[in-house]
Amino acid sequence: MKKLTVVISESPGKDPRKRELEANILAALVGQPDVAVSVVPHLYDLNEDHAGALFLRSVNGPLLVLAWLYPRGIHWTLDRLGVKGRVGQTQLKRASDEDDKNDGGKDDKPRLGAANAPARTIWSLDFQDGDTAEAHVQEIIRVAAQVKAAVKLSAAEAVPVAISSPPIQNLKSKIGNPPARRWYPVIDYSRCANCMECVDFCLFGVYGVDDAGRILVESADNCRKGCPACSRVCPENAIVFPMHRTPALAGAPGTKPGDLKLDLSQLFGAPSALDLADKERDAELVKDGREAVGPPKRQPCCDLRPKDALDKLMDALDGERL
């Protein structure tokens, strides 16, 4: 029987409320027949050769990961660790999320997409999307039932190829020791258009290009702790800092154009994202004993059309029900 592998990624700190939620979910899942549950330290801090990462890579069937990160942050952190699959739809939503639309590319521009992603599905659940263990457990059981039903449907061609690997350790023991805290970007390849702005912008050598010409986070640990500047210059909002305190930079859902209201903060005196990015980068350069480079010469972001077309904008705003 094909089981859903559930991996609980622990909170990086020692917040007793978080630990209690983790423990309650674990306790409820251990008795479930269609679920095999394991625990790893905070997913984001795992190196590729950490025992927890090795375990995650050994799972080749349906996988559900529960972590203290936004689902998009979880999915692309896993992708970076070589744990790849299709995005599974989940039904747990934070109360403040007004929509659950897929927020991929906003136009017909070609996106890189995940490299070598197998056909299996990975569900990502954010601990913060449910206040109670019950809410999470219910959702996990729903997904497990879905997995079980899908297996039955394809039973006719039942060659046991993609069966999930058996749990390689005692259920309740955590895989590997907590690693040191890390800070680095992960790329959302469903959004990335391979424009190379990030390679040009980052002066710490975090980004690189693979043999096929795809952008990648080559030297993650060159990244400067706390600095999210490259994420701000990314035109596709494809760079996620899963641990950043600003939801939009940490991969929060619901940033599809048209779903959002206009943000007028910049008109009302806020520094622009690009100005902020330049300042943040300069601060890190100075800390590193190097010289600040200031803002680069950028192309203007939008070509301005003839004035009569512009004048229609304010009237068009009236028609928009944003």
Added chain:
Amino acid sequence: MAGELVFMMGNFRAVFPADRRYAANHTWARTESGGAVRFGLSAYAARLLQEVYFLEWSMDAGATVREKDEIGAIESAKANAALYAPMAGIIARFNDAAMADPSIINKDGYGDGWLFEMSGDASGTMDAPAYVAHLEASWAKAQALLKGQLR
């Protein structure tokens, strides 16, 4: 009334009374009889926001702020914006009426729909003609920014 100036936002006539001064972040400023400087949103800001239905301040009255410090947030049916201090000084009081019913900002933005009063040096603000010149100079950029978000 010392007259008023007009700036066309597309087909919308934004009106700016000349009896007060304006800050670059689209607030008007007028020194009250007690010496406090009263601030409110200019017709330009109100037009961009349209129907305001939520207003909050991230500090209590009496707080000392630097120019451009974030002091609160405003939300309308169409837009969100953080609000920033138009000058350095002390925020003496907020307009309770606008807190209770922010729609007053649209109805009477130059009168009862004021936002807050500050003590401090308001000499960095502009007179109405200078503000309209500022709007003219920055209008294309403002539209590009809006259009970028609507795209």
